[in-house]
Amino acid sequence: MSRLLFYRYVNVLQFSRLTLQRGARLLCTQTPAEHLTVKQQSNGIRTITLNNPKKRNALSLPMLNSLRDNILAGIDSDDLRVIIIAANGPVFSSGHDLNELTSSQGRGYHTKVFEACSEVMTLIQDIPVPVIAMVNGVATAAGCQLVASCDIAVVSEKSSFGTPGVNVGLFCSTPAVALGRAVPRKVALEMLFTGKPISAQDALLHGLVSKVVPDERLEEETLAIAQRVCQASRPVVALGKATFHRQMAQGRDAAYETASRVMVDNLALRDGQEGIRAFIDKRKPLWTNRAEKAHE
Known part of the structure; x- marks a missing residue:
């Protein structure tokens, strides 16, 4: 799995730095x-x-x-x-x-x-x-x-x-x-x-x-x-939202390429594997709600 792609679309813990940069030029204007x-x-x-x-x-x-x-x-x-x-x-x-x-x-x-x-x-x-x-x-x-x-x-x-x-x-x-x-x-x-x-x-x-x-x-x-x-996993929802908006700005083939890679990244999330195991075991999933990886 691409480490760059994982951190770009999954690690929501890094989001605060992005948002602070986005808002910096507007802070203190009022x-x-x-x-x-x-x-x-x-x-x-x-x-x-x-x-x-x-x-x-x-x-x-x-x-x-x-x-x-x-x-x-x-x-x-x-x-x-x-x-x-x-x-x-x-x-x-x-x-x-x-x-x-x-x-x-x-x-x-x-x-x-x-x-x-x-x-x-x-x-x-x-x-x-x-x-x-x-x-x-x-x-x-x-x-x-x-x-x-x-x-x-x-x-x-x-x-x-x-x-x-x-x-x-x-x-x-x-x-x-x-x-x-x-x-x-x-x-x-x-x-x-x-x-x-x-x-x-x-x-x-x-x-x-x-x-x-x-x-x-x-x-x-x-x-x-x-x-x-x-009720859903926070990092899974975050990944899905980011991917949805990204692929909407792309052509069809690029969108499928992006979405396919992100599906693989989703499977690497601990919550992604927990959800699949819970479905197989016929039980409710126990989400970590953190962007932690289950495997590379």
Whole structure:
């Protein structure tokens, strides 16, 4: 087995160095605003709640920095298995704070805003644990981008999604990156060109969200998925998530080559062998939840 490949895709204990490097140029750009997001964790499930309903949970630079910090906190801990991103109020997120995007703020500040946003969106896909969006309301522009960037999205029936930037003279170019990778091209372009929102059911039909549930069952259904994720081995899930996103950016043949090598690496994990033995022995597996090798 290739030692380089193993450490590149399996050893989640090395992830903290990568994430610290990714966030370094954005650190200290704003005074911490932890109250803008609320972080809670129990039984392996971390819930990060966007907590500025008076401003429609706008993804201001302080909000983005707070969200990033809540995602990265203890990311390598064996106790963290899945992250849920939720929101207080009737709006999940209205996108960027337009007050930050006026000419008076200047190009330098605008650059910081979009760099921070891109950092958060890519971070969600690069961390070793799955991220679930729990949406109970409106998600527009960068808010829609946030939903599209998450690995799974569970939404209430009253939720809606849109990219209305074109209507205020600011095309949703960065939301288009995530949206265009989540829904068919023509669906994405209609949303982007017209700014017209789509319903929760249409979002499900086009693949933007994973599940639509009655409002009163949103938390229950989201937690059920999170708890199911927690039953699996942490390093196996981390390996699978990293490989999925990597192969999606490759051509078919390269994707199969990557996935085949990673399957072999997966078999070299102690938890990989434990799962197979448990299946053969007809018992529940006892995961180590650590990226330890059973063999070379």
